[in-house]
Structure formats: C-alpha cells, structure tokens
Amino acid sequence: MISVKNLSxxxxxxxxxxxxxxxxxxxxxIVGLLGKNGAGxxxxxxxxxxxxxxxxxxxxMLGETPSKRSPQFLSNVYFLPEEIEESNLRMDKHVALYAxxxxxxxxxxxxxNMTSFGIDSSENLKNLSYxxxxxxxxxxxxxxxxxLLVFDEPTNGLDIPSKSVFRKLVASSMTDDKLxxxxxxxxxxxxxxxxxxxxxxxxxxxxxxxxxDISNQxxxxxxxxxxxxxxxxxxxxxxxxGRAIVRSQEHLESKIDLELLFSGIVAHPEKFKTTAHE
Amino acid sequence: MEFExxxxxxxxxxxxxxSMIIRKQWKEDERIPxxxxxxxxxxxxxxxxxxxxxxxxxxxxxxxxxxVGYFVEKNGCAKAKGLKKAEFxxxxxxxxxxxxxVLDMSIDEIVELFNNRKS
Numbered sequence: 001m002i003s004v005k006n007l008s009x010x011x012x013x014x015x016x017x018x019x020x021x022x023x024x025x026x027x028x029x030i031v032g033l034l035g036k037n038g039a040g041x042x043x044x045x046x047x048x049x050x051x052x053x054x055x056x057x058x059x060x061m062l063g064e065t066p067s068k069r070s071p072q073f074l075s076n077v078y079f080l081p082e083e084i085e086e087s088n089l090r091m092d093k094h095v096a097l098y099a100x101x102x103x104x105x106x107x108x109x110x111x112x113n114m115t116s117f118g119i120d121s122s123e124n125l126k127n128l129s130y131x132x133x134x135x136x137x138x139x140x141x142x143x144x145x146x147x148l149l150v151f152d153e154p155t156n157g158l159d160i161p162s163k164s165v166f167r168k169l170v171a172s173s174m175t176d177d178k179l180x181x182x183x184x185x186x187x188x189x190x191x192x193x194x195x196x197x198x199x200x201x202x203x204x205x206x207x208x209x210x211x212x213d214i215s216n217q218x219x220x221x222x223x224x225x226x227x228x229x230x231x232x233x234x235x236x237x238x239x240x241x242g243r244a245i246v247r248s249q250e251h252l253e254s255k256i257d258l259e260l261l262f263s264g265i266v267a268h269p270e271k272f273k274t275t276a277h278e
Numbered sequence: 279m280e281f282e283x284x285x286x287x288x289x290x291x292x293x294x295x296x297s298m299i300i301r302k303q304w305k306e307d308e309r310i311p312x313x314x315x316x317x318x319x320x321x322x323x324x325x326x327x328x329x330x331x332x333x334x335x336x337x338x339x340x341x342x343x344x345x346v347g348y349f350v351e352k353n354g355c356a357k358a359k360g361l362k363k364a365e366f367x368x369x370x371x372x373x374x375x376x377x378x379x380v381l382d383m384s385i386d387e388i389v390e391l392f393n394n395r396k397s
Contacts (some may be wrong), residue, residue, distance in 0.1 A: 029325070030323055112303070164321060167321035167322075168318045168319075168321055171314070171317040171318045171321060171322065171323065171324055172314060172317070174317075174323070174324050177296070192287055192320075192321060192322040192323065193321065193322065194321050194323065194324060195323045195325045210301045211323075211326070212329070215286045252288055253285065253286035253288075254284055254285065254286060255284060255285055255286050255287060255290075256286070
C-alpha cells in the first residue's frame, strides 16, 4: 500500500532530513510510527500524504504518487495533524461541507463515533477545547472510509475516558483493506492497538516489524531472571528488578515492552536490524 | 483493560476466553463474541484477538462456522480446564516449588494449610 524507495528530503537551506529512506507497508495493519523528537515523523507523514514533496526518490501510495495530489488519491487518505487548524464552523456544517470529498463516508458511523465521545454536532468548533476538537476530527476520520488513515499524536490532549473510546473506535473500524498509521510518543496509550512497529531515527527507518515477529524474536525479561548480562541486547535499571531485552530462546511469548524496545533500538540500532527477508 | 507484564497479549486474551468458558459464561455450542467485538471491548488490535481465536481453535476449544461466527466446542469446558491445568503444572507449580526451596519450606506445611483451608 505504501512503497517508498530511496527517498531523500530536506527543508530549504537545512541539512538533509531523510537520506535514501526505504519503507514498505501493506494493508490490514495498525502501524505505530515511533521516533525521537525531531526525528522527522511528521515530515515523513506529510510526504506520504502529499503535503511535502520529496527531493529525490520515489513515493507510491495506493498506486499513486502523493505529490500529484490527484482527487482519487486525496479522497482515499485522511490525515489528522497534531496541530489542528482553527475553524469557525458548526460540526454538522463541517461534515456537510467536507464529507462529500470522501465517497465512502459513513454518516451513521460518524454519528455513532460522536455519541461514543459524547459530543454534539450542533456545537461550533471554535467553542470546543483542543481535546474535543480532536475527538471530532477522529470521529470524522474513522467514518471517512479512507483506505489510509494517518493520525499524528492522536491521544495528545484526550482525557482518560476519551483515550479508551479512541482505542475502541480504532479497533472497531479496522478492516483488512485499511492501513492506520499512528505517530506517537504515547506508547502506553496505544501499545495494545498497534500490530506493527516502525522506528524512524537519523533520517532512516531502522526498524519495521510486526508485533508477532517481535514477540517471537525477543523476550522482555526481568534482569533477575536472566542474570547473564552478555545475553542482554539492551537493559535498563529500575526500581527493584531491571528490565532487559534478550533474544527469544524458549518462545516465552512475553508481553512486548514498547518503551524498552524503542530505547533499545535507538541506543543500539545494529543489534535490532531488520533482516532483508522481513 | 490492563494486561500483565510477562505474558504476551494474545495469550492473555486466550486466558480471558478460557476463563469465560470454564466459568460457563460462554456455554458449549453457543456463539461467542466476534473477533471485532472482543477487540473493541478489550481495546486491542483485532489481529491480536484473531491470534487468540486461532490458538483456541487449534486446541479444539472453539470452532468456526463459516459466515456465522465462533462457537464453544461440545467438550470445550473440559478441554479448557485441561489446558489451564497443564499450564498450572508446568509453569505455576515449579515457581511455587522454587519459592518453597528459597524459604526452606517443606511440602508438609503446604499440605496442612491445604487440608485446613475451609475449616
């Protein structure tokens, strides 16, 4: 669904952000895009959605080139940025105006999403808090019927019950023909929702694995249980037991500790290299 | 839903399902929630829930009627108990025995506690 080859990109008069970046993603997944601040997550998303143009290389999405911004492409992609534009419209007016751009828009699903968040379409967007605005745009996006949904830090600003609603709505709207790409630092909010982990670091995708492969290949253990430190790919001291990542031997199928994994990948990319056949 | 640290989520979902079957909240030959409905309830990825369903299907505890949904097998409850028992014997008990060794406890102490537990 997404195919990026040798992509290079830099902002005007700035040093190169992406150098020959490669990325392949299929449909039917909820993908977590992780990366440190300034790693270029938002820039990569903007290239994928046609908001920024690559300087070199190829970017194909749904068989189209995003930078051409064809109506066919745009009607099948929904992007919720982290910073939302100001709007002076009532929510029902916004839907009346923008839903027609999405031929598969499902008004019933939209109404039901709004009910789940507990917001009323007759309100004006300008009177909503940041979190409520996000709830509206999430409701809209999940009802848009687009094959590609991109959410940049969707749980930022959401209160605790709304985060739970968000997870439920994403789980229920996920289908085999969709790809939901979520860029986030809030791995605790979304860890159980994503089934593929992408890590962007120093201008390259340094990790791209399904959670199934991750739990088959690595175990997340307490350092007391595996005291031999030569086996640790990465470890962190904590209160009580430290935590370590080791290569899976007995197929323990331990729960993935995403924060530990992310820190490990960024600290020692060479130890977590994705092999070519994956 | 908060999941434990040490067991992968799909196995923990399978555990939840097994306990529903053992406690007869999901009855034999009755339809159980769809993959999507359980994913929504637990707020997890439907693909992860699907792995739990496949796991229990391979263990012949649930079965799939094409286009209708998943059902508990006729002797699903007994099989579910068998699966949990095997896990108890191979995983939980050895850990308890290890702890008993560390604490210098004999099996007699445990037997006594076990025999007196309801009196």
